[in-house]
Amino acid sequence: MLELVDVRKSFGPIEILHGIDFALHAGEVHALIGENGAGKSTIMKILGGFLAPTSGAVRLDGAPAPYTTGAQAEAAGVVVIHQEFNLAPDLTVTENIWLGRELGGLFLDHRAMRAGAQALLDQLDSPIRPEARIRDLPVSDRQMVEIAKALSRNARVLIMDEPSAVLTHREVEVLFRQIERLRAQGVALLYTSHRLEEITRLADRLTVLRDGAVVRRAGRGELTEDGMATAMVGRDLQDIYPPKRHHAGSVALEVRGFCVPPLVRDVSFTLRRGEVLGISGLVGSGRTELAEGLVGLRPATGEILRHGVPVVLGSVREAAAHGMAYLTEDRKEHGLLLDKNLTENLTLSTLARFGSPFIKAAREEEALTKAIGDFDIRAPRRDMKVGNLSGGNQQKLLLAKTMLGDPEVVIIDEPTRGIDVGTKSQIYAFIDALAAEGRSVVVISSDMPEILGLSDRVLVMRHGRLAGELEGARVTETDVVRLVMGTQETETETETGTPATGTPATGTPATGTPDTAATRASGSASHV
Amino acid sequence: MERRTFLTTTAIGAATAAAGFSLPAMAQGKKAVIGVSIPSATHGYMGGLNWHAQETIKRLKATYPNLEFVLATAGAVGKQVNDIEDMVATRNIDALVVLPFESEPLTSPVKAVKDAGKWVTVVDRGLSQPGIEDLYVAGDNTAFGRVSGEYFKANLKPGAKIVVLRGIPTTLDNERVDAFQAAIDGSGIEILDMQHGNWNRDKAFSVMQDYLSKHKQIDAVWAADDDMAIGVMEAIAQAGRQKEMWIVGGAGMKEIVKRVMDKDPQIPVDVSYTPGQISTALEVTALRFVSDTPVYGRFIIGSTLITPENAAQFYFPDSPF
Amino acid sequence: MSDLTRSDTTRPSLAARLPGLSALGPLLALVLLVALGAYLNDNFLSAGNVTNVLARSAFIGMIAVGMTFVITSGGLDLSVGSMAAFIAGVMILAMNALLPMMGVGLPLILAGMAIALGAGLLAGLGNGLLVTKARIEPFIVTLGTMGIFRSLVTWLADGGTISLDFGVRQFYRPVYYSGLFGIAWPIIVFAIVAIAGQVVMRHTRFGRYCEAIGSNDKVALYSAVNVERIRLMTYVLLGLLVGLATIMYVPRLGSASGSTGMLWELEAIAAVIIGGTALKGGYGRVWGTVIGVLILSLIDNILILADLVSPYLNGTIQGVIIVLAVVLQRSKSSA
Structure with a gap:
């Protein structure tokens, strides 16, 4: 045709x-x-x-x-x-x-x-x-x-x-x-x-x-x-996920009774050094809100303990001061300045380290050279606008920008959305390396294989609450899906995308409405 | 208020005095409401006019308890039209005293007030259609230009070079400048330059700076407005050319009148164009409601040359202008 | 993109680091105007005329430098003209009031200057707080304060003019009219403000943050930038610069009235845009703003010096040149 x-x-x-x-x-x-x-x-x-x-x-x-x-x-x-x-x-x-x-x-x-x-x-x-x-x-x-x-x-x-x-x-x-x-x-x-x-x-x-x-x-x-x-x-891709060989250390972060109004209620969990913690759940289940609440982007209540000491994180700056960083799911709207060049994006959140009162351009260029090398950022020109980079390279730049702050706890929201399979495996390797260095990584993702492939432990959120926690050998797709959907519901779909037998999958209001309502109620487009 | 006495006719003055004890023709107990709509105090002259309006209203209210005034000042034509419509609709005025922001756009709204049977007094700027107003009180722009021009003609030799600062481009400004040019016609005085200073000190300052860079010889300046004269004086002082030229402004600002009084060689004379005309208009309109005096017609308030001899008559230290 | 090899990621060449042709548009327009002026009138390049034009540009120039930061961070301030009039009024009244106590002399002048800067700081702080804390559109906030400042000064002046005491004025006058090594003070101060502004915009965190916020305030927020404080600071900085401009303005005519600083806000905004700063924010160019200011005052100067057209058409010429300067810039940048 x-x-x-x-x-x-x-x-x-x-x-x-x-x-x-x-x-x-x-x-x-x-x-x-x-x-x-x-x-x-x-x-x-x-x-x-x-x-x-x-x-x-x-x-x-x-x-x-x-x-x-x-x-x-x-x-x-x-x-x-x-x-x-x-x-x-x-x-x-x-x-x-x-x-x-x-x-x-x-x-x-x-x-x-x-x-x-x-x-x-x-x-x-x-x-x-x-x-x-x-x-x-x-x-x-x-x-x-x-x-x-x-x-x-x-x-x-x-x-x-x-x-x-x-x-x-x-x-x-x-x-x-x-x-x-x-x-x-x-x-x-x-x-x-x-x-x-x-x-x-x-x-x-x-x-x-x-x-x-x-x-x-x-x-x-x-x-x-x-x-x-x-x-x-053009080459054989073995497993795109790195082997899990993390040794969880001491507790780096503990969260108790954490609420991010109006959606997230009473979430508690711990995060250890050298661990990758996956957070799964439907869009609108409060995953992004939880992360944004933790780093001070949303008003929240509850206790946050770093290395056992209570801390107050009222802004991204305070979170950064306590070694916590959040990498947004929306790199175009929240992550990068699309009409600025690589350097300005890379150093934006850590500008104070590049000289005061005057920014030392040479030091910024050095940092970019290092970031390009470390994260394999492929850009035809260093002074090009970031908006003209491919999604994968944008994501790598965002990762480089976040890591410039040397955070101990990194929360990465949808690390590979809209990214090709080759770059995906690179990003997985970076995440694995972060954990190997002794940092704590939280991965939020809608991509089930990604959650399963990366995480040592999985938290599942539903309707703003923690629906369950799965660890080690017990982490299977079926378990996660059961928690994601809620065990009581006669849900007709599984995460592998094959329609289950039973009720015809016609998107009945009973299952469709609550999530949609929750998404709207939270009043932000950033997490849909 | 002495300022007014030489302006208004003695007949009206007498009538004002008489009105104090002869009760108004209007029904007892009913208050007459007079609406007053004037431009807001955006520059010195209008500031003076606003001051005179407020002072007069205060005084008239004290004298005639059965008169009530509604004063509205407008920063733009549209606002003034709205003000007038509001006065008729919500304040039920019996008379309107208006200084139109611009003639054309105000003509039909004012005519509507007249058609509703209200008394209309127009001040300073005429409406574009004759016969609407019951009373017209105005300064004389032609005389303003002529009196200034005659002074230049009498005090400069043929071949003398002068520069002119014009106001905001309006009919009023054109009338003044035309009359000025007519008055110096045949004197041999050369006008080197004529630019708009917008009746604004800062603008006049920079225009005069440019005149001074451009022209080696300037014998006199017609600043046509006292605010502009102040800016002009500063520019001349900066160039150190005070001895070369004198300046004639206009309108009778107190600082300038003071200089004339003190025989400042830079400001030998001034030309009156009094903001007090609003007082005249208000008083005459008030008479309509408190006495039987016939007050229809036109009152043209002449422009006079202010000289050191008569300057004291024009000096109002209390006025902001 | 991803198939481009790493060897392509070299340091930018010298040519890439120089401002592009589009950035030079306003500079080109300025050079053309100067050539035109020199051709039309012999006195155009005389020291006196150059001093006049530069000194006149100084007030709007300082304000426009501050405005560059506000606009770059995605804001706008319409109140600067009225603010200047208001600060001038307050400063003169305060100096007149302090005169019996302090007498004519340096302390009185310094007190006046401190009051002007203080008033500017407070006015800017007010605008900034309304924008950042009350979260009202800057256009609306400053449209409101524009009317407030304008009517306050008219009220303070009782509809007329506030004049500085004659003796004080004589003492203060040199601040506008004299200078250092033959360069008038307003020009010196303007030059310092412009250079400092350029350095702050290009080489400090504050400038970088302004651009980031104007480019995308969400990204700035997610990148640990204190968005509200930076925004607030741009308004405070502008207020201070308006205060500084007023300090240079008052000795010129020694007075303030309801018509002082009329339309300065539009001239300042026009200068910023002519200079190549994006009106929607995200990119600021202080040196461009300086050129924009010079272009605006040169047009005025040349029109008066040259008798090219009827004075009625001056506004048309100005408008055409302003639009052309911007068109020149846009068409080249898209090429």
Whole structure:
């Protein structure tokens, strides 16, 4: 239906796509996988009309594609759902869906638009209210709105850039059902994800990219997840998780009766030196709020003891003074200054160490050189804007920035969100090294294999409370999932993503509502 | 208040005095409300006008217990229109005394007040449509320019070079400058430069600095306003050229009048354009409500040359202006 | 990106460290204006005229340097013009009141200066606290205080003008009119403020934090920056600089009135933006601000010296040059 024929793309003297042939077919999900920087985004931009190829052709239904801009592409039925959503946050769901194509003559026909929006949302089995403002919706709902918007444009080709990266497990299920439904309706879908198990489940066809070239094509079932990873990285990936060989030392941090209003209630735990502690739970279960409360980013009550001594941590500075650091899950909004260069980002939280009253530029440059070496940050230029770095390199820079403060207790929230498998294993190695050095690491993650692969001990949070603690050999996926979902609930899904038998997985309000409500009640978009 | 006496006609003066014991034509017990809308005190001259308005209102209230005043000052045209509408709607005024911020935009709101059967007194700046107001009290801008020009003509030789500072670009400023130019016509005096000093000391200071850099010979300065004259004097002092030129300002600011009185060679004379005209307008309007004196018509208050001889008459040490 | 090898991560070349062409836009505009002025009038480059223009720029210049920090950290202050008038009024009244006790002399002048700086500090602190503690939009806070300061000075002056005692004025006058080695004091003070401002912005934590907060205050907060205190300090710094500007302003005319400092806030903001600081914050350039201030006062000076157009059109010329200076900058930076 939509194809690329020998497409090359150069930016300046550098060719980054080397003759790509690639086709999307009606009624098929075609997965495009590759490491960050392999060229996936460029291909999607060319397909969507946002970039013109340097040479080669884009063909729609066998004829040269009749569009040169994203808007024209949408009109032709080729719709891209970007990772950074293309929604106006202050408008309602209805207004966003109809944006640019409003119904009515001189005056808007609000009733028709609302009805249209409702019909689309119903078709997606989504409980979102058409009059809700985008700003008030969790990320997963925003994604639903994007899909509804694409449907309203009668999309024949739907290109989805890592749609599952920001979704919780349950939301991913809903997304998959929608994808399957669209496939059945004859829509051609392009799907990208770093979660290979999703590819196995969804993709009818699969293309692996490496360094701007196609290195492997496969049909359904022809390639195992290991095979995919190997093809992407170009070498054999053993276990991406480092072996667990930590020796937990003395208690570095003890938390008693910790509450972060309005969500987190009565959380107590201990953290030892040289230990990796995983915190699992659904998005909205209070994991991020707990971490932010611990480092003084949110008002909190309860006791915090460092090495057995009570401390008061009212701000990030005080937390840092007591050797505690938090690495945010939202590196673009809370972690890095995207329009500043590497140096300014690296030294921001520890600037006092670089000279007073005047900052010594040479010392900063030294620190950057060391960070680039230690954390394998790959940047074409040292004075480039951090926003132009790939996600993986941003994450490494953020890690370097946090470690510059030499914290003893490091809380890392979603360490590998939106990061390719090669960089993931590097970050896992860094985390492992931190523990080996005798630091205490807390890893918060929605990625179950990550929690299991990294942690010596796992805490599970549910509805703002500690649902349980699992240690050593007892840490299995089933146990964690049981705690995450709550043992009393007849939950229909497991973390491996296979629908369980029993109740049909239609996202009943009974299971869907409390988490959503909790997310909203906490009043922050930072943790969705 | 001595300041007023030479301005108002003796007839009105007498009527004011008489009104003290002849009871008003209006029904006993009902208070007459007079709304007063003037621009706020954004520069010296308006400051003086505000002061005179407040003083007069205080005095009239004491004299005539059955008169009530509503004073509103506006910093912009729109605000003044709102003020007037509010006065009619919520204070039920019987008369309006207004100094229009600008003529055009105020014409129809004031006409609406008139059409509602209220008494209207317009001060200083005329409305763009004649015949709306019952009473018009104003200074004479043409005379202001003419009197200044005549002094220049009489005291400078042909071929003398002068510079002029204009105010904020308005009709009022144009009238003054046109009359000034007409008055020096044929005298052989050359106007080297004419720029806007916006009736502002700081702006006049920097404009004069530039004049002084630009022109080697300047024999006199028409600063056209006493605030601007102060800025001009400072710029001249900075350049050390006090002996070369004299300055004529205008309006009768107390500091300048004092200098004229003290025979300062730099400020030989001043030209009156009194902010006290508001007092006249208020008093005459008050008469309408406390006596049977006919007070319709126009009162034009002339601009007079203030010289060391008559300066004492124009000197009000208590006024802020 | 990740397939680029480490060898690419070299130290930035000298060319990369120099300000880019876009940054030089305002400087270019300034040079063109100076050339135009010199061409149009022989006296333009005379010591007297240069001194006049620089000394005149000094008040707005000092304020604009402070404004650069406020805007860089994502704030705005509309109240500076009225604040200057208010501080001038308070300073003059205080000096007149202290005169019988202290007599004309250095102590009285120093007391006046201390009062001006103190009033500036308090005014800035007020703005800053309302912005940081009460969490009101800076535009609204300073729009409010703009009206408050303006009406307070009008009230203090009883609608007229507050004048400094004649004797004191004569003693104080040299602070504006004389100088050191033939350079007027306001120019010297402005130069010191500008250089200090540039150093603080580029080479201290405070400057770096201002940029970080303006760039993304959440990131700054998560990076252990005391966001509220830095923001507060930018307003206090601006208030102090307004006080300093007032100290240089009062000896010029020895008076303050309701019309003192009218529209200074807009001139200061315009100078900051012409100089290349981003209005939305995140990037500040103090030397650019200085050039912006000079451009603004040169336009005025040249228009009067040169008789190019009807005085009615002066505002048009100013507007066109301001917009051009910014367009020049933007188009080059996007190229």
